[in-house]
Every structure is written in structure tokens, then in C-alpha cells.
Amino acid sequence: MTFVDKNFPILLAALLLLWFCARGRYWTRLGLLLVASFYFYGYQHGWWLAVMLGYCVVDWGTGLWLERTRHRRAVLALGVSFNLTVLCFWKYTPLLLSTLTALVGWPSADFDAALADGWIIPMGVSFYTFMGIAYMVDVYRGVTPVERNFWRYSLFTSFFPHLVAGPILRASEFLHHLRPESLPLRPTLSWEAGFLIARGFFKKMVLADTIAAAIDPFFANVSDVSTAGVWALPYVWLYALQIYFDFSGYTDIARGLGLCFGFRWPENFNWPYLATSIQDFWRRWHMTLSRFLRDYLYIPLGGNRHGPWRAALALMVTMLLGGLWHGASWTFMLWGGIHGLLLVVNRLWGMTALHARLAALGGAPGAIWTGMRIALSFHAVCFAWCFFRLTNLKDSFTCLEKWIYFDADKWWVGGAADGTLWLLLGIYALATAAAVYLTRGARLAEVSAQFAARSLVRGALWGNTAALLFMAWALSPVGHNSPFIYFAF
Amino acid sequence: MRLPCVRSLADMNESVPQPAWQRCGTFVFGLALGLVVTLAFGEFFVRLRMPEDLLPYLGAASPLTGIYKPDPALRTDYRSFAEFRAMNPELFDQFGSLDATPRTWVVLGPSFARALGVAMQAQMPDHRIYPYIRDMSGAGKDRFHQWVAQARLLLAQGLRPERIFVVLIPQEVSRYSELPLDWVGVSAGGAMTLGYRRPAGPIGALLDVSRMGLLAWTRSTLRKPPYAKRTKYITENVPDEVTSDFRRMFGVLGETSRQYRVPVTLVLLPDHRQILHPSNFALQRTLVPLAQAAGLDVFDFAPSVLAQPDKSVLYQPDSHYTEQGDALLLSELRAHLARSTPPP
Numbered sequence: 001m002t003f004v005d006k007n008f009p010i011l012l013a014a015l016l017l018l019w020f021c022a023r024g025r026y027w028t029r030l031g032l033l034l035v036a037s038f039y040f041y042g043y044q045h046g047w048w049l050a051v052m053l054g055y056c057v058v059d060w061g062t063g064l065w066l067e068r069t070r071h072r073r074a075v076l077a078l079g080v081s082f083n084l085t086v087l088c089f090w091k092y093t094p095l096l097l098s099t100l101t102a103l104v105g106w107p108s109a110d111f112d113a114a115l116a117d118g119w120i121i122p123m124g125v126s127f128y129t130f131m132g133i134a135y136m137v138d139v140y141r142g143v144t145p146v147e148r149n150f151w152r153y154s155l156f157t158s159f160f161p162h163l164v165a166g167p168i169l170r171a172s173e174f175l176h177h178l179r180p181e182s183l184p185l186r187p188t189l190s191w192e193a194g195f196l197i198a199r200g201f202f203k204k205m206v207l208a209d210t211i212a213a214a215i216d217p218f219f220a221n222v223s224d225v226s227t228a229g230v231w232a233l234p235y236v237w238l239y240a241l242q243i244y245f246d247f248s249g250y251t252d253i254a255r256g257l258g259l260c261f262g263f264r265w266p267e268n269f270n271w272p273y274l275a276t277s278i279q280d281f282w283r284r285w286h287m288t289l290s291r292f293l294r295d296y297l298y299i300p301l302g303g304n305r306h307g308p309w310r311a312a313l314a315l316m317v318t319m320l321l322g323g324l325w326h327g328a329s330w331t332f333m334l335w336g337g338i339h340g341l342l343l344v345v346n347r348l349w350g351m352t353a354l355h356a357r358l359a360a361l362g363g364a365p366g367a368i369w370t371g372m373r374i375a376l377s378f379h380a381v382c383f384a385w386c387f388f389r390l391t392n393l394k395d396s397f398t399c400l401e402k403w404i405y406f407d408a409d410k411w412w413v414g415g416a417a418d419g420t421l422w423l424l425l426g427i428y429a430l431a432t433a434a435a436v437y438l439t440r441g442a443r444l445a446e447v448s449a450q451f452a453a454r455s456l457v458r459g460a461l462w463g464n465t466a467a468l469l470f471m472a473w474a475l476s477p478v479g480h481n482s483p484f485i486y487f488a489f
Numbered sequence: 490m491r492l493p494c495v496r497s498l499a500d501m502n503e504s505v506p507q508p509a510w511q512r513c514g515t516f517v518f519g520l521a522l523g524l525v526v527t528l529a530f531g532e533f534f535v536r537l538r539m540p541e542d543l544l545p546y547l548g549a550a551s552p553l554t555g556i557y558k559p560d561p562a563l564r565t566d567y568r569s570f571a572e573f574r575a576m577n578p579e580l581f582d583q584f585g586s587l588d589a590t591p592r593t594w595v596v597l598g599p600s601f602a603r604a605l606g607v608a609m610q611a612q613m614p615d616h617r618i619y620p621y622i623r624d625m626s627g628a629g630k631d632r633f634h635q636w637v638a639q640a641r642l643l644l645a646q647g648l649r650p651e652r653i654f655v656v657l658i659p660q661e662v663s664r665y666s667e668l669p670l671d672w673v674g675v676s677a678g679g680a681m682t683l684g685y686r687r688p689a690g691p692i693g694a695l696l697d698v699s700r701m702g703l704l705a706w707t708r709s710t711l712r713k714p715p716y717a718k719r720t721k722y723i724t725e726n727v728p729d730e731v732t733s734d735f736r737r738m739f740g741v742l743g744e745t746s747r748q749y750r751v752p753v754t755l756v757l758l759p760d761h762r763q764i765l766h767p768s769n770f771a772l773q774r775t776l777v778p779l780a781q782a783a784g785l786d787v788f789d790f791a792p793s794v795l796a797q798p799d800k801s802v803l804y805q806p807d808s809h810y811t812e813q814g815d816a817l818l819l820s821e822l823r824a825h826l827a828r829s830t831p832p833p
């Protein structure tokens with residue numbers, strides 16, 4: 001099931017009601033969440049549940065074993081290897097076989113095609129794999145205590161709001177809150193939760209899907225004669241916005257749903273396209289993945305501890321694997337490699353004297369320099385998105401070529417030239433800017449707390465939330481309700 | 490930190506403690522304010538950029554253009570053959586003028602008709618088959634009344650086929666339980682328009698003035714007639730209103746058949762649910778006598794399919810027929826034609 005499934009609101013309403021009725025009974029509440037999560041996950045393919053439960057058993061068991069054994073390193077390696085092997089099997093078997101076919105002619109291309117057609121990757125497997133690895137490593141490091149109850153651990157992995165596309169949570173952020181003394185007693189239907197859900201649906205169903213409807217034909221035919229001479233850059237800008245609205249919309253809904261049940265989870269996005277460098281971008285984009293890659297891959301690979309060259313190597317390896325994690329295509333790896341390279345360049349640039357002088361600029365020159373850094377970072381990210389969006393290398397390069405070579409009369413044509421789409425984005429940007437100005441950039445939780453006792457503003461906020469939710473449904477483009485992009489990963 | 494809007498709005502509002510009823514009233518007022526202001530942005534946007542799926546519901550005011558003219562019986566008819574022909578240029582160009590005289594069969598209907606037509610082309614090279622004539626201009630897919638209009642148009646244009654086949658599937662019948670024939674209309678520009686259930690009172694008035702409200706209404710199941718809810722499976726229960734629509738359309742088809750002395754066979758296909766799961770055949774029991782009474786030849790494929798030992802091999806996963814299914818359909822249809830006496 002997904003959040004945009006027509007049966008999802010029924011599941012959610014029933015669960016909230018039952019959860020409300022079950023207040024005070026710890027195991028009933030835990031069981032309810034677990035059953036709902038299993039139902040949510042097994043809704044499309046029942047066997048996905050078996051895969052996920054297999055992960056739960058191994059990761060939970062590894063945690064217990066780590067506590068008792070003297071060979072902690074070996075046990076951890078075993079647990080992590082299991083997670084990665086199963087993940088690689090599901091995600092990379094078709095890619096591996098098709099690469100083998102291309103290199104040595106075995107197996108046959110027909111076999112590869114048939115396999116790829118029927119190959120179904122369990123939804124969200126990458127996300128719960130990472131959560132499991134993070135848990136085992138944290139137990140190994142002594143950062144988190146071992147969870148002794150299997151069902152509690154299973155809920156940590158399988159809780160439906162974060163199950164499919166994150167945020168990637170640590171034990172301290174969620175598992176510990178499932179204990180009897182911390183598990184919330186009743187649903188907390190706060191404005192903050194409602195607003196997050198409404199905003200998430202609006203971002204996904206209106207903004208991302210409307211952009212998708214406008215740009216998908218271009219990317220589908222990027223090497224085709226029908227797009228010859230068309231300027232690709234506006235399409236790439238729009239794709240950058242689409243993936244942001246799509247993924248941050250999902251995260252908003254996940255965090256909002258978590259809040260409904262009393263769980264506050266970390267943010268995953270912090271104005272990523274306002275980043276002033278690639279390094280800054282990765283501090284703002286998919287923050288829980290960046291954090292995971294840093295703590296469980298980059299630092300174990302040596303991090304900054306062994307000089308700049310070793311750090312650069314660790315960075316490249318981390319980003320290449322991070323890219324490959326996104327999907328079974330070499331272009332994803334290339335996407336990660338580009339980011340790795342940009343990060344290395346970024347780091348080297350940070351060591352120069354010119355960088356220090358420019359960073360010290362104040363006033364108007366400083367503002368101009370900051371604006372240039374934002375524009376440059378955004379376009380570097382857009383450059384890499386070409387390899388992410390188009391999983392055929394030739395198409396990616398054609399798209400990049402069309403950044404520079406285009407016909408003068410086709411610089412602003414097709415879906416990207418749809419004025420009303422830009423108007424929609426403009427209205428959203430203005431509304432967001434107004435909200436940031438009025439709240440002085442305060443976090444939603446602070447806004448919510450300050451307005452709690454003020455009935456007029458509280459009413460207006462709830463009204464705005466209800467309207468946003470209604471508009472998410474009413475304004476979504478029919479026929480373009482695609483699944484969340486990150487569901488594929 | 491105190492937020493500026495807290496100072497400006499809330500302090501003004503609640504510097505003095507308010508009683509509960511007043512707080513409640515203020516909350517409701519705020520709620521309405523938040524709703525209206527946000528929805529106003531949505532309404533502004535919808536008016537600026539009308540979603541395509543809203544346009545057919547705007548009635549005569551719809552900016553859509555098309556190739557239709559109003560018709561008292563079928564609600565829509567084609568304005569001219571030239572415009573209709575332009576939608577299927579390859580097909581009509583392939584056969585040249587309509588009055589050429591090899592043995593001609595015309596197959597009208599949904600995607601099942603295409604498969605049947607293709608099977609006919611393969612197995613009957615002595616026939617000229619018009620296998621699949623599409624009307625791409627309507628709101629959504631072709632519907633049964635359009636196929637009736639197409640038959641009438643082709644005959645009026647001089648085509649004299651040996652026989653016309655109109656394929657009807659249960660899903661097609663069920664579409665009339667969601668959009669009755671009388672709700673179909675034609676815009677000023679000649680496009681097909683669709684009606685919706687308009688509630689009385691303030692909601693109806695709101696739908697008249699708010700495009701976003703109308704959009705939401707027409708995207709929901711609320712737009713459908715009340716009897717749509719009762720019809721979970723059209724194969725088991727055909728509402729009287731739908732029966733009445735088909736009586737009308739069969740009547741036009743029968744009259745056309747008699748007028749031009751061209752026999753019409755209604756090919757009634759069961760859906761795969763009827764065949765693969767225990768089900769009843771109320772739809773067939775209702776429609777077969779109705780079509781026969783209108784003077785149409787009816788071929789009901791259901792008994793032939795039910796008689797097959799392994800029915801599942803006849804269906805693809807998407808519920809269309811497999812090659813084997815299409816071959817069976819054609820052979821049974823030909824056997825039916827051989828048995829049936831030509832209409833007077």
C-alpha cells in the first residue's frame with residue numbers, strides 16, 4: 001500500500017480510532033501498530049512481509065548475539081553481510097546478469113529481459129536494510145542498548161510511515177520510544193501533524209505530479225527527433241524541483257503520520273537548493289541518508305583521519321556506493337561518482353586562499369558571491385540529476401548536450417514553457433516565503449506551540465491545513481498520479 | 490522568541506481572557522478565514538489553468554471543440570463524414586471509396602472489437618474488414634452510442650457492408666450506470682460534454698460558481714447518479730435506467746439496419762469475472778431480448794466460453810482474450826452466422 005492508495009485513509013482512521021480506544025494497554029497498542037504495518041506492507045505482495053520479517057529476525061538476533069559473544073566483530077560482519085547480500089540480490093541481480101550478458105554473452109538477452117520483466121524488488125528494502133545495519137553497528141559500538149523484545153524491534157523496522165522511503169531512523173530516534181514508559185498513550189492530532197501531512201500531499205500530488213506531467217514527455221524522448229533543438233535546462237530545473245517536492249512531500253507525510261502517533265522524527269530536507277556548496281547540499285538533502293553514509297561508511301573508511309587523499313578516496317567510495325544504493329543502473333553510480341568528485345573539488349577549493357578571501361566578503365559583494373555560490377551549486381546538482389533521471393547513458397549525455405546546443409526558436413518550448421506551471425510554483429514559493437517571514441523561520445513545532453492557545457490563529461492554521469489537503473486532491477493532475485520516486489529505491 | 494504574527498493577530502484577539510463559547514467562535518471564524526483564503530488561491534489557479542478533465546463538465550460553456558452535433562436520440566451525432574474520416578485516415582485510405590463492392594464487414598466497438606477484426610482479417614482474406622474505427626475526439630473513450638452513430642454515419646455515406654458487428658462488453662454497459670445517456674451533450678464548439686449529479690441547495694449553487702468545487706465534485710463518485718452505487722457488478726444487476734438507455738440505442742441501431750437493409754449483429758461478450766468466478770448472467774438476460782426486440786441479430790458468446798473445459802487459457806492477465814480466445818470467438822461467431830437466418 002502507499003499513502004496515495006484510496007484505502008490508506010481508511011486504514012489510518014481505523015488505526016487511530018483503535019489506538020485511541022486502546023490507551024493504557026501497552027501490548028495492545030504495540031500490536032495494533034504492528035498489525036497495521038504488516039497489513040500496509042503486505043497489501044500488494046504478501047511475500048514482501050516474509051523478506052522484511054527475515055531481516056527483523058536476523059538483525060534482532062545479531063543484536064542479542066553481539067551482547068553475549070566475545071567475537072563481536074565477526075558477528076557484526078555476519079549480520080551486516082546478511083543485510084547487504086539480501087539487498088544486493090534483490091536490487092542488483094538483473095543488472096549483474098545484463099552486464100554479464102554484455103561482457104561474456106551469458107546468459108541470453110531473452111533470459112535477462114524475461115527476468116527483468118518479472119523481477120519485483122520488495123518496496124523499501126534499501127531503507128529497512130540501512131536501519132537494520134545502523135542498529136547493529138550502534139549496538140556493537142555500545143551507542144544503543146540491545147532490544148530484547150522481538151516485536152518491539154519488528155515495529156521499529158516495519159512501522160508504516162517510515163517503512164517505504166524513510167527517514168532512516170536510529171534506535172535512539174524511534175526504538176527507544178517504543179518502550180512502555182515512552183510509548184505515547186493516545187494519538188496526538190496536533191496542527192503540526194496535520195499540516196505536515198497536508199503539505200506533503202500537496203507537494204506530491206499537485207506540485208511534483210504537475211511538473212511530472214509537463215516534463216516526462218521530454219525525458220522520454222530526449223534522444224528523439226521530437227525534442228531536437230529544444231533547450232534542456234528548464235526541464236532539468238523542473239526535474240530538480242519535481243524530485244524535491246516528491247521526496248520531501250513523502251517525508252512530510254511520514255513525519256506527520258509519526259507525529260499523529262506521538263513520534264517526532266528528524267527532518268530530511270532543509271532548503272537543499274539554497275545550499276552554497278555541494279558539501280552544504282548534502283547537509284540539507286536526504287539528511288538521514290547523508291548521516292547514515294557519513295557515520296556507517298565514510299568514517300569507518302577512515303574519514304578525515306588519514307590525510308586529504310585518503311579522505312578524498314573515502315568520499316569517492318562513499319558516494320559511489322551511495323549512488324549505487326539508489327538503483328540498479330550504472331548511471332546511478334555515475335551520479336554518486338559525480339557528487340563524490342564535486343565534494344572532493346569542493347573540499348580542495350575550501351583549502352585555497354581565494355576561497356578564504358571570498359568567504360570574508362561582506363555587504364553587497366558578499367551577498368552577490370553567496371548568490372553565485374547558490375546558483376553554481378544548484379546547477380552542479382542539476383548536472384548530476386541528468387544521470388539520475390535518465391538511466392541510459394547516451395540519453396544523459398544528449399540531455400547535457402542540449403544544455404548548450406539548442407535552436408534559438410526552441411529555447412523555451414513544450415511542457416517547460418507552460419506559464420501556469422511556473423505560476424503555480426511562483427504562488428507556492430511566495431506563500432512559503434510569506435510563511436517564513438511571518439514566523440521568522442521558526443520550526444513548525446515552535447509555531448505550533450506558540451499558537452496553541454490563540455484560537456483565531458489556531459483556527460486559521462487548521463483552516464489552511466484543511467484547504468491544503470482538499471486542494472492536494474482537487475488539483476492533482478488526472479492520469480499523472482505516479483508513485484513516489486523514492487519508492488523505487 | 491515570539492513570532493510577529495502572534496503579536497499582530499493573537500494579542501489583539503486575546504489580550505483579555507475570553508469565555509469558552511467566545512474562544513470556540515473565534516476558532517471557527519479563524520477556521521473559515523483560513524479555508525477561504527487558501528481556497529481562493531486554488532480557485533484562482535484553476536480558473537487560470539482549467540484541468541483537462543474539468544472541461545467536459547462545463548456544458549455549453551466548455552471551450553472544447555469537436556466534431557459533434559446534438560442528436561435527439563443518441564445525444565451526439567457526427568457533424569460530417571469528412572471530419573470523422575480524418576480521425577481514421579489510414580483505415581479509410583486503405584479501402585478507397587466506401588462504395589467499392591467486395592464483401593465487407595464492419596466491426597465497431599472497444600479493444601475487443603479490434604482483436605476480433607484482426608482475427609477476421611487473418612482468416613477471411615476474401616472479405617474487406619473495417620476492423621477498428623476509432624473516435625479519438627470524445628471526452629474519454631468511445632462509448633456505445635458513438636458506435637451506433639458511426640454505423641449510421643457509414644451507411645448514410647453509402648457504405649453497404651454485408652454485415653455490421655457491434656461488440657458490447659459488460660464494462661461498456663456499466664459506464665451508462667455512471668453516466669446516463671441523457672447526461673451526454675454537445676458544447677458550442679462541437680465537443681462532447683458530460684453531465685453530473687447536481688445536488689440541490691447550497692452545494693449545487695457552489696458548484697455553479699466555483700470551478701475548483703466542480704472539479705472536486707466531478708472527480709469524486711458524488712458526480713454519479715444514485716443508482717451507480719447499487720450496481721457493484723453490472724453483470725448481476727442492470728438498473729432500469731441503464732436498460733432504458735440501451736433500449737433507446739438498440740432501437741436506433743435496429744432502425745438504421747432496417748432503413749439501409751444491412752444486418753447488424755450485436756456481439757455480446759461476457760467479462761472474465763463472469764466466466765472464471767461463480768456469477769450470474771443478468772446482463773445477458775436483460776440485453777439479449779432487448780436487442781432482439783429492436784430487430785438486431787444477437788450473438789451471445791457466454792455459452793460458448795462456459796462450454797470450454799479450460800476457460801483460463803482464453804484470457805490474458807489484463808482480461809482481454811488470448812489468441813486462442815479470439816479464434817474461438819470468431820469460429821463461434823461464424824457458426825452463429827451460418828445458423829441464423831438473414832433479417833428481412
